[in-house]
Amino acid sequence: MVKRSEAELDLIFHALADSTRRGILRTLADGKRTVGELANPYEMSLAAVSKHIKVLRHADLVKQTRDGRLQQCEFNPAPIKQAAETLAHLASFWDDRLSELADFLTTYTPPTGPDKE
Amino acid sequence: MVKRSEAELDLIFHALADSTRRGILRTLADGKRTVGELANPYEMSLAAVSKHIKVLRHADLVKQTRDGRLQQCEFNPAPIKQAAETLAHLASFWDDRLSELADFLTTYTPPTGPDKE
DNA sequence: TCGACATTCAATCAAATGGTTGACAAATGT
DNA sequence: ACATTTGTCAACCATTTGATTGAATGTCGA
Numbered sequence: 001m002v003k004r005s006e007a008e009l010d011l012i013f014h015a016l017a018d019s020t021r022r023g024i025l026r027t028l029a030d031g032k033r034t035v036g037e038l039a040n041p042y043e044m045s046l047a048a049v050s051k052h053i054k055v056l057r058h059a060d061l062v063k064q065t066r067d068g069r070l071q072q073c074e075f076n077p078a079p080i081k082q083a084a085e086t087l088a089h090l091a092s093f094w095d096d097r098l099s100e101l102a103d104f105l106t107t108y109t110p111p112t113g114p115d116k117e
Numbered sequence: 118m119v120k121r122s123e124a125e126l127d128l129i130f131h132a133l134a135d136s137t138r139r140g141i142l143r144t145l146a147d148g149k150r151t152v153g154e155l156a157n158p159y160e161m162s163l164a165a166v167s168k169h170i171k172v173l174r175h176a177d178l179v180k181q182t183r184d185g186r187l188q189q190c191e192f193n194p195a196p197i198k199q200a201a202e203t204l205a206h207l208a209s210f211w212d213d214r215l216s217e218l219a220d221f222l223t224t225y226t227p228p229t230g231p232d233k234e
Numbered sequence: 235t236c237g238a239c240a241t242t243c244a245a246t247c248a249a250a251t252g253g254t255t256g257a258c259a260a261a262t263g264t
Numbered sequence: 265a266c267a268t269t270t271g272t273c274a275a276c277c278a279t280t281t282g283a284t285t286g287a288a289t290g291t292c293g294a
Contacts (some may be wrong), residue, residue: 009134013134014131015129016134017133017134020252021124029207033247034270034271036269045255047273048253051272061167066260068261068270069269070271080207080208087202153240161284162280163241164283164285167241167243168281183290186241188240
């Protein structure tokens with residue numbers, strides 16, 4: 001029942017509309033990663049990946065914190081809920097399942113990645 | 118379990134990343150509409166809305182058929198399934214609910230709109 | 235057949251996107 | 265102090281997006 005603005009949904013869906021960014025999110029779903037670790041699999045420059053991460057941050061899908069000279073990125077699933085609500089409402093069903101979804105996501109804690117806390 | 122191409126997901130999420138297009142889909146979720154009916158609520162030109170619908174068609178979210186001199190637009194929820202699967206997988210849970218979702222969507226028939234069949 | 239209606243197409247434009255490179259900054263190691 | 269590592273920023277470029285307007289297409293009704 002979160003009051004979701006259309007502008008937020010724009011940011012979220014736009015962030016998801018790129019396979020590189022979805023790939024980053026899939027990696028982050030497994031746990032925290034540094035920007036460098038996230039950039040490694042891709043052919044493009046580090047700066048390009050950094051910009052993709054910035055888009056994800058702007059959509060609040062990724063939280064980033066400095067850890068020494070590393071930037072630790074963490075998946076934030078909360079906006080996914082908004083996206084899922086939108087899809088669910090579009091299909092106009094499933095609203096009973098939605099509360100479970102919301103509960104799960106608000107209590108979700110990502111697994112720890114290969115990095116040390 | 119359908120293995121979907123990243124390119125398709127690009128199209129689907131991109132189509133969803135615009136509030137006008139989401140508005141059009143919400144209207145269509147209620148039943149068929151003509152291009153003109155869909156365009157009416159918006160300030161922008163008919164041509165602009167026509168192009169938005171084209172984007173939705175390209176993502177296979179809308180089917181369009183000619184009915185006399187009218188173009189009837191119909192919501193196709195199947196791609197929503199792919200988007201939902203992606204979100205579900207990102208949150209890495211929920212996979213048991215996914216089959217219900219898939220079943221629902223593949224058998225889904227939209228309600229009839231204010232137009233006559 | 236003529237004209238009104240419904241929609242698309244074509245040309246155009248400003249703004250946003252996604253990529254590059256090089257300069258910069260912050261933390262660490264020697 | 266100085267160089268290295270890690271990442272961001274700024275400038276630049278090509279392409280795409282989202283909008284407009286006006287012409288073109290197709291269909292119906294008189």
